[in-house]
Amino acid sequence: MDNEAKRRAGRNMVKARFHEYYRRNRENISPPKSMGQREFGFLLFVEGVMLRHKSFNQPSELGKFIEATVPSDIYYSAAYYMDPEAPMDRKGWTGSDLIFDIDADHIETECKKTHDKWRCDACGASGGGKPPMICPKCKGQRFTETTWMCRECLEEAKNEASKLIDLLIRDFGVKHDEVNLNFSGHRGYHIHVESEIFKNLGSDERKEIVDYLTGVGLDLKLLNLSHPTYGSDASGRMSVHDPGWRGRIARSVEEIVLRMDREALGEIGLKKEEIESIIEYRESMGKDVSEFIKDAGRKTWRQIIHCAVTLAKVNIDTVVTTDIHRLIRLPETLNGKTGLKASKVDVKDLDRFDPLRETVAFEGEETIHIEEAPRFEIGGEEYGPFRDVDETLPAHAAILLLCKGSAYPVVKPVV
Amino acid sequence: MSTERDKARYPFTAEAAEFIRKLGLRIEDLTSEYYRPILVRAEQRIRQALTEFKVTPQEHDINIEVTSFPTAVMLMSYVKNELAKRRYALAESKSFSERLREEPTEKILRIAKETFGWDVKPTPEGEGQTGDFQLHFKQYLTNMRNLRELRWKLTNRPLRDGYVQLMKEEATRLIEEEIQRRILEKTKNPPAKPPEALQDTIESIERLASTSTPSQTPIQNFDLKIKDSPPCIKKLIETLSSGGRLSHIGRFTLTSFLVNAGAKEEEIIGFFKSASDFDERKTKYQVEHISGRRGGKTKYIPPKCDTLKTHGVCSDPDELCKRIKHPLTYYKIKAGRFKRRQVQPTMKT
Numbered sequence: 001m002d003n004e005a006k007r008r009a010g011r012n013m014v015k016a017r018f019h020e021y022y023r024r025n026r027e028n029i030s031p032p033k034s035m036g037q038r039e040f041g042f043l044l045f046v047e048g049v050m051l052r053h054k055s056f057n058q059p060s061e062l063g064k065f066i067e068a069t070v071p072s073d074i075y076y077s078a079a080y081y082m083d084p085e086a087p088m089d090r091k092g093w094t095g096s097d098l099i100f101d102i103d104a105d106h107i108e109t110e111c112k113k114t115h116d117k118w119r120c121d122a123c124g125a126s127g128g129g130k131p132p133m134i135c136p137k138c139k140g141q142r143f144t145e146t147t148w149m150c151r152e153c154l155e156e157a158k159n160e161a162s163k164l165i166d167l168l169i170r171d172f173g174v175k176h177d178e179v180n181l182n183f184s185g186h187r188g189y190h191i192h193v194e195s196e197i198f199k200n201l202g203s204d205e206r207k208e209i210v211d212y213l214t215g216v217g218l219d220l221k222l223l224n225l226s227h228p229t230y231g232s233d234a235s236g237r238m239s240v241h242d243p244g245w246r247g248r249i250a251r252s253v254e255e256i257v258l259r260m261d262r263e264a265l266g267e268i269g270l271k272k273e274e275i276e277s278i279i280e281y282r283e284s285m286g287k288d289v290s291e292f293i294k295d296a297g298r299k300t301w302r303q304i305i306h307c308a309v310t311l312a313k314v315n316i317d318t319v320v321t322t323d324i325h326r327l328i329r330l331p332e333t334l335n336g337k338t339g340l341k342a343s344k345v346d347v348k349d350l351d352r353f354d355p356l357r358e359t360v361a362f363e364g365e366e367t368i369h370i371e372e373a374p375r376f377e378i379g380g381e382e383y384g385p386f387r388d389v390d391e392t393l394p395a396h397a398a399i400l401l402l403c404k405g406s407a408y409p410v411v412k413p414v415v
Numbered sequence: 416m417s418t419e420r421d422k423a424r425y426p427f428t429a430e431a432a433e434f435i436r437k438l439g440l441r442i443e444d445l446t447s448e449y450y451r452p453i454l455v456r457a458e459q460r461i462r463q464a465l466t467e468f469k470v471t472p473q474e475h476d477i478n479i480e481v482t483s484f485p486t487a488v489m490l491m492s493y494v495k496n497e498l499a500k501r502r503y504a505l506a507e508s509k510s511f512s513e514r515l516r517e518e519p520t521e522k523i524l525r526i527a528k529e530t531f532g533w534d535v536k537p538t539p540e541g542e543g544q545t546g547d548f549q550l551h552f553k554q555y556l557t558n559m560r561n562l563r564e565l566r567w568k569l570t571n572r573p574l575r576d577g578y579v580q581l582m583k584e585e586a587t588r589l590i591e592e593e594i595q596r597r598i599l600e601k602t603k604n605p606p607a608k609p610p611e612a613l614q615d616t617i618e619s620i621e622r623l624a625s626t627s628t629p630s631q632t633p634i635q636n637f638d639l640k641i642k643d644s645p646p647c648i649k650k651l652i653e654t655l656s657s658g659g660r661l662s663h664i665g666r667f668t669l670t671s672f673l674v675n676a677g678a679k680e681e682e683i684i685g686f687f688k689s690a691s692d693f694d695e696r697k698t699k700y701q702v703e704h705i706s707g708r709r710g711g712k713t714k715y716i717p718p719k720c721d722t723l724k725t726h727g728v729c730s731d732p733d734e735l736c737k738r739i740k741h742p743l744t745y746y747k748i749k750a751g752r753f754k755r756r757q758v759q760p761t762m763k764t
Contacts, residue, residue, distance in 0.1 A: 133738070172552065173577025197553055197577075205556040208569050217568040217725045243575035 006408035013366065013409045014402050015045045017395065018334055019070045021361050026063040030332045030344065032076055032097075033194050035059070039084040039091070041327045042071035043336060052327075055084040072336030075327035078192070080199070088325070095199035098206070099328055101320040102160045103188035104153035115148040115374050146404060148376055149187055149338070154355050160315045161189040165347055167213060167314065168193065171244065176347060183355045185335025185342040190328060207322045215313040218245060225249065225305060245312070252308035257289050258282065268307045274300050334361060339399035356380075362395035370407040376400075421522075423477045424514055426484035427594055429530040435482055445486060446612035452476075454616060456483035457490055461620055464506035465499055465627045468692070471510070492602040493609045493617045499624035501658040501691035504598035512591035516584055520547050523586060531593050538580055546573070546580035550589070555579045558592040563662030563727050643749035645742045647723055648672050650730045652686060660692045664718070664726045666701065668742070671717040674706045675743055717742050 032038055035056060042051040051069070056062040066074065077084070078099045082092030118131035122140035131143035161181065168174040168191075180192040201209075211217055220226050223246050225238060240250045256265065257278055265275045277300060281292045293301065320326055329335070331344045340359040360379045370386040377383075379396050390410050393401075401407040422431040445454050456479050460470050473480050484507075491503050515523060520537070527533040527550075534551035552574060559567045573580040581589070609617055641652060651661060651669040661669065666687075673683045680702050687698045700709075707714035719741045723729040729736075739745050 170576075171574045201553070201556065204560050205553075208556050208559075211727075212569040212574070215570060217565055217570045217727070219565050219568075219571050222566055222571040243573035243580065245570060246573065247575075 007405075010402045010405075010408045011045050014072075014336075014339060014399055015070055017339065017362050017399055018072070019067070021334060022063075022067050022070065025332075026060075026067055028332065029059045029063045029066070030330075031056075031059045031062060032192075032330070034080055035062075037080040037082070037084060037094070039077040039079070039081060039327070040330075041075040041077075042066075042069060043073040043075075044069070045072050045336075053085050053087070066333075072334075074330045074333040076330050078326045078328055079324055093324065096201075096324040096326075098193040098195070098198040098201070098209075099320060099326060100164060100191040101184070101188065101317040101328070102157050102164065102191070102315065103184065103186075103317060104157045105147070105187060106317060107153070107156045107160065107315050109153050109156055111150055111152045112147075115150050115376075117146045118143045119146075146406070147187065148374060148404075149356065149378075151356065151377065153187055157188045158350065158353075161191065162350060163312075164191060164213065164314045164316065165350075167248075171212075172209075179347050180331070181345045181347055181350065182329075182331035183341075183343045183345060183353070183359055184329065185340045185359065186337050189345075190331075190342070192328070203322050203324055206324070207318075210316070210318045210321050213314045213316060214318065215245070215309055218309060220305065223249075248312040249305060249308045252311040253304060254289055255311065256304055256308060257292055258287065268311060270303060270307055274303055337403055339396065339403050360396040362399060364395045365392050366395050366398035367392045367410050368398050368401060368407040369410045370401055373401055373404070373406045419477050420474060423474050423480040424472050425511060425526065426481045427511065427530065427597070428526055431481050431484075435485060438478070438482065440482060442489065442613070443610055446610065452479050453482045453486055454613075456480065457486035458616060458620065460484070460487040460507070461491065461503060462623060464503045465623055468502070468506050469510045470507050472514075488598060488601050490613070490617060490620060492605040493613075494602075494620055494624055496621065496624040496628060498628045498658050498689060498691065500599065500602045502628065504595045504602065505660075505691050507598060508591045508595035511594055512587050515590060516587040520583055523583065523590070524548065527586065527590060531590070535586075536578075546585075547583045548581045548586050549578040550581055550586065552577055552579050554593075555581075555589070558589040558596075561592060561659070562588070563665060565726065568727070643746055644672070644676070645736060645745040645749075646731045646733055647729050647742060648746075651728070655686055656689045658689055658691050660690050662726075662728075664723075665728055667705065667715075668717045668723065668728055670702055670705045671715045672742055672746075674702070674714065675716055676746055680706065680708075 035058075038055065039052065040054045040056065040062070042054070043049075044051065051071075054065075056065065077096075079091075079096040080094045082094060084091060086092070113129040116129055117126060118129070119126040120135040120138060120140050121142040121144060123135060123138040125135055125137040131145060134141055135143070165179055165181070168179060169176065174193055174195065178193055178195045180194065182190050184190055223244075225246065238246055238250045238253075240247060240254060242250060256268070256270075260268075262275060262279065265278065270278075277296065278292075296304070320328075329342050331342050333342055334340065335342055339361060340355075341361050343355075343359045345353050356377050357380050367390065369388075369390050370384075371388060373384045373386045375382060375384045378400055379394060381394070381397070383393065383397055386406075391398075398407070402409070422428070422434055425431060426435075440450070440453075444450050456473065460483055464470050487503075487507075491500055494500060515526070524535060524537060527535045527548075531554075533554045535554070536549050538546050538549050552569065555572075556569065559569075565571060569579070641649065644652075648669060651665050654661060654665075655669075669686070670683060673686065680699075683702050684695070684698050687693055703709040705715045717723075718726075718728075720729060720736070720739070723742070735745055735748065739748070
């Protein structure tokens with residue numbers, strides 16, 4: 001088979017599985033609020049084709065359309081429109097949900113170097129981790145990336161999601177039941193807040209919210225934090241109960257001084273002397289951050305504050321939140337990059353949620369030829385690494401490899 | 416309870432509006448001899464606003480003073496000069512807020528709630544509480560949009576449970592923004608054609624508007640340079656030409672950028688002419704200072720991109736922005752001084 005035929009065969013196998021999933025789950029479509037006011041978008045298995053400007057009034061209508069079209073990815077608008085099927089300038093925007101996209105793509109993790117790969121489109125040079133700005137060999141600027149899911153990346157994404165939810169509830173007064181959380185189906189989480197309070201906020205206001213979450217414009221002088229202060233009396237000293245960023249920084253400082261282990265302290269950028277003085281303090285049974293602060297030098301204080309800020313910032317895709325016309329993935333549908341479900345997650349259950357286990361969508365097995373794949377975990381089992389080999393695998397693992405472009409179907413020999 | 420004097424000093428409040436409604440005046444009434452003093456006072460407000468950037472209240476006749484405000488707003492809505500409308504709104508709102516700032520907290524609270532429907536309450540006693548008011552972040556964000564100083568950024572504010580804590584002066588400043596917005600809304604679209612008898616008044620205001628606001632300098636002769644400017648600079652220019660005003664750092668960034676891009680002083684001043692708070696002498700001084708012609712003889716360069724991001728001046732960064740760290744670098748690349756290959760956008764779902 002030539003490359004084109006291999007790719008087509010792979011796509012067909014994935015599409016068949018998607019079709020089966022959507023047929024079986026036609027009744028389980030979970031539509032967004034005010035469905036009839038949303039624009040829906042569908043990415044097809046045919047390369048580069050996206051169907052847009054579609055709207056549906058009933059979940060059953062949507063379900064029928066999905067089963068008939070079998071898209072690789074299904075999206076809907078964060079925005080509410082008077083006429084979602086009209087062209088952009090005539091849709092009549094009436095408001096948008098507040099949405100967030102957390103993706104391991106935007107989070108620095110050491111493990112990416114081991115499981116992600118880039119390849120220069122022009123000269124074939126390759127390497128691990130994120131692609132460079134320009135190719136070191138030929139100065140080209142186009143790259144193909146292969147990214148893999150791994151526990152560490154997913155844990156990081158989960159931490160960011162937790163941080164974000166805590167902030168929304170504590171600082172913005174969002175109620176628990178207004179937060180809709182789902183796994184992205186690949187390496188992150190999406191958070192949608194459906195609330196009248198946020199609905200008519202414009203792009204500018206959303207940008208200000210994003211800046212707040214990511215700590216843009218933070219001024220320690222304005223927050224009265226340029227000098228070592230800590231304590232819970234009313235004299236203006238920093239306390240974990242303070243509102244806004246002061247409280248966040250205080251809570252992170254406590255985390256750093258009283259709880260973080262040596263390795264983690266190094267990872268957030270503290271120098272050896274600073275780490276030593278923290279460990280020493282802990283070993284002397286110190287439990288009061290204000291005591292530590294009093295004795296720590298000005299320089300150590302500044303460093304700790306700096307790291308506390310870094311710890312407290314949320315890592316989100318800033319473009320997604322400020323774009324009031326954004327299309328986002330419909331929860332409980334399949335992700336065309338992996339074949340996994342963008343499962344809804346109850347905020348209370350986020351801690352226990354295992355995206356590598358609970359998002360599997362297929363049963364049975366498939367036989368495929370794997371060109372190259374690192375060791376990976378899915379559905380509670382570990383697989384690989386593989387190189388140039390035929391394998392019969394559980395369907396979810398096989399489909400994952402097909403979606404990643406690392407394998408193609410093999411016709412089983414007739415016995 | 417608001418006094419009679421309050422209605423005259425704050426004619427935009429709900430109480431004043433109710434008072435005016437009870438009078439049952441119609442536009443046609445204004446042209447009668449009996450109500451003529453209201454028209455005269457309204458013209459006075461507009462004249463002072465356009466020439467002095469402020470409006471001083473007259474308190475010897477409450478009825479006239481209170482009704483002169485909506486009358487002036489109504490007259491301005493028939494004026495075609497956009498810049499004059501902005502300057503009028505700015506002058507009235509600034510003057511109101513200056514007075515409001517001196518009032519007791521409870522009064523400011525009441526006005527914010529009853530007139531503007533703000534979700535605002537006094538700050539309770541307790542830990543970490545600073546500030547006289549708690550304002551819901553929604554109204555906070557809507558009204559601080561044009562305030563670009565760092566102290567207004569939500570990031571630097573105590574935010575808890577959806578409420579931002581504010582000092583009295585800060586709340587008043589936000590009320591000023593709210594009033595300005597509402598006046599601009601009301602002066603946007605005139606209800607219908609003005610009655611014949613008011614035509615003269617409106618024409619004389621139109622004449623005053625064109626003599627007191629500078630004529631628009633066409634920007635065409637500088638087109639080339641704008642085309643190659645980064646998005647942040649384009650946004651600053653756009654804000655100016657639509658009659659807005661810039662923050663201190665916005666003014667500095669634009670001026671220093673233009674100076675370094677080779678613009679002449681008169682050209683740079685021309686950009687600022689459309690600003691609602693344009694002051695020729697001040698602007699000339701700033702331009703000369705930044706270009707090094709006066710003062711320390713240092714020719715200033717604009718801040719780098721990181722700084723502009725922090726201060727909210729960076730807006731809509733494009734592909735080229737991702738590769739540079741300074742707005743002048745962007746300009747030099749775009750204007751062709753350095754050769755760079757075209758950047759391909761990456762596809763992402």
